[in-house]
Amino acid sequence: MKIVENTRSIESKVTLICHCGGATGMCLLGLGPSFYPTRSLWKLQRLLDQHSSWAIGRSKLKLKLKLDASVVSVSAWYGSKLVGFGRASSDGVFRAVLWDILVSTHWQGKGIGKQIVKKLLTSPSLENVEKVYLMTTKSGGFYQQLGFKYADTQKMLFLSKD
Ligand SMILES: CC(C)(COP(=O)(O)OP(=O)(O)OC[C@H]1O[C@@H](n2cnc3c(N)ncnc32)[C@H](O)[C@@H]1OP(=O)(O)O)[C@@H](O)C(=O)NCCC(=O)NCCS
Structure with a gap:
């Protein structure tokens, strides 16, 4: 775990932590x-429960498994309060996918989301990957500001195993 920088905005001082795989x-x-114990996994569970639409009700065991399968994660903190999160999976060379990019409602619009994505993209796990993908329902405009483009020639397919 590496504390990488402080993000300053008009009313906030937020620390980003870049977590290595796992x-x-x-x-x-x-x-x-x-490195202060602060029940961060429980706080991540609460952040996802309260501020995401896709990751509600996930157990701590399953959260551990998904972090374990991620090559890098970034958490954003205001003091001991977890205010944002994002993670990525990747083969390390050709492809990576961003997941769970999220900033708690009160902290949105202060530059934290962009800092999280930039920190993921420039992390050693992703910096040399050819293409980075993500799925989003309503936040395409946010990612376009970071250089992402809509994949007009491709369609997303999925197999539901629920
Ligand atoms: C999308 C999200 C991560 C952005 O984080 P943030 O900290 O609020 O974003 P930033 O402050 O870094 O950037 C704000 C900019 O992104 C734009 N933006 C934010 N959400 C947007 C959206 N849904 N559509 C289009 N643009 C958006 C803002 O208009 C703003 O633009 P400006 O700088 O020109 O004023 C955050 O709004 C969020 O967590 N949303 C709910 C969860 C979600 O949808 N996550 C994405 C899952 S793929």
Whole structure:
């Protein structure tokens, strides 16, 4: 786990933490900023429950499994409050996918979401990957500001195993 920078805006001072694959400090010890134990996995569960539409009701065990399958995660903190999160999976060379990009409602519009995505894209796990994909329902305009383009020639397919 590496504390990488402070994000400043008019009314906030937010610390971004870049977690290596597995996010061991968060999963096993619940670490937050300054390596201080702060029940960070529980806070991630609460952030997703309260501010996402796609990741509500996920157990801590399943959250650990998905962090374990991610090559990098970024958490955003205001003091001991978890205010944002994002993660990525990748083969390390050709393709990567961003997942769970999220900023809690009160903290949106302060530049935190962009900082999270930029930190993921420039992390050692993704910096040399050829193409980065993501799926979004309503936030395409946000990602376009970061250089992403709509894939007009491709369609998304899925197999539901529920
Ligand atoms: C999308 C999200 C991560 C953006 O984070 P954020 O911290 O609010 O964004 P930033 O402050 O870094 O950037 C704000 C800019 O993005 C734009 N933006 C934010 N959400 C947008 C959306 N849904 N559609 C289009 N543009 C959007 C804002 O208009 C603003 O533009 P401006 O800088 O020209 O004023 C955040 O709004 C969020 O968590 N939304 C709910 C969850 C979600 O939809 N996540 C994406 C899943 S794929």
